[in-house]
Amino acid sequence: MSINSREGLIEYAFKRLGSPVIEINVDYSQAEDRVDDALELFRERHFDGMEKVFFSHQITQTDIDQEYINTNDIGPVNGPTGDGPRGSDILTVVKVFQFGQFSNINMFDIRYQLALSDYFGINRGLNAAVSQGLASYDSTKRYINLIEDFFQPEKAVRFTKVTNRLHIDTDWSTQMQVGEYLIIEAYAAINPQTFTEIYNDRLLKEYVTALIKRQWGANLSKYDGVQMPGGVVLRGGAIEAEAQRELEVIEQKLYSQYELPVDFMTG
Numbered sequence: 001m002s003i004n005s006r007e008g009l010i011e012y013a014f015k016r017l018g019s020p021v022i023e024i025n026v027d028y029s030q031a032e033d034r035v036d037d038a039l040e041l042f043r044e045r046h047f048d049g050m051e052k053v054f055f056s057h058q059i060t061q062t063d064i065d066q067e068y069i070n071t072n073d074i075g076p077v078n079g080p081t082g083d084g085p086r087g088s089d090i091l092t093v094v095k096v097f098q099f100g101q102f103s104n105i106n107m108f109d110i111r112y113q114l115a116l117s118d119y120f121g122i123n124r125g126l127n128a129a130v131s132q133g134l135a136s137y138d139s140t141k142r143y144i145n146l147i148e149d150f151f152q153p154e155k156a157v158r159f160t161k162v163t164n165r166l167h168i169d170t171d172w173s174t175q176m177q178v179g180e181y182l183i184i185e186a187y188a189a190i191n192p193q194t195f196t197e198i199y200n201d202r203l204l205k206e207y208v209t210a211l212i213k214r215q216w217g218a219n220l221s222k223y224d225g226v227q228m229p230g231g232v233v234l235r236g237g238a239i240e241a242e243a244q245r246e247l248e249v250i251e252q253k254l255y256s257q258y259e260l261p262v263d264f265m266t267g
Contacts, residue, residue: 003205004196006035013209017216026216034211041251042204043189044091046258049198052094053077053085055184064176069166071159074184085188093159093166097183098148203258207250214243 003009010031014024043049055074063069074087158167166184170176192198220236 003200005199006032006192009035009199009205009208010212012205013212016205016209017213024212024216025219026212030215030219031212034215035208038204038208038211039192039198041207041254042198042201045254046201046203047260048190048201048258050091050187050189051085053186053188055087055186057182057184059176059178059180059182061178064172064178067167067172069168069182071164071166077188083194085191088164089188089191090159090164090186091161091189092187093157094185094187096155096157096166096168097185098154203250203254207247207254210243210246210250214240214247217241217243 003012010028013031014026017024039049055077057069057074071087071090071093074090076082076086077084156169158169159165190198198204217236217238217240220234221240222236223234224237
């Protein structure tokens, strides 16, 4: 069964729990809340719930005055469709690409001249460059990068999705210019309303079912032990505890098998 909507996911979970043969004592609004809970965890911890993106942001006078960028104002990822993640979908910011005097390359820049003479000379045999090989070109580029890091190191950034403010540790009044662009590398959540295949993920379906089952048990727990006509005894507490164990197993599987690995730190 292919699912491509919130409604379809809720219907799937109810059927898996026994509906319509068994009455599931969960209100539809409660089921919708449990789907929201599942999507929140899925987008934060599942590798298919987020993606690496690169946003281009044009600096405004407002950015300079407040000395931070409101990521909610950043539009969708550039592309022909324009339906990619927006700034409001950012989960974490990795870095802001180098900007300033060393980041611009024109025909008078030493890197441009190196690429024009040495690199093409290596490949085309111009002048004496053919005897130098790539080793000389590589060492020269590394030396230039060392100079760049010394005089204009990469800026530190601070961001939290609670404030949606991207702080860049620099002198905004002198280092930032209105109209210039910044390239922001980040991880952003995938919008399920646009990319509905997310609802058909196997782990998400299991997790939503277990969450609704726990809600079902919580709703019935206040009547635990009450005997119904025909001798049936309600056991909401047992259902809730069983669902909790299922959730723990699913979450452990999510963390160990579906979560992106932690990046190694060197230095």
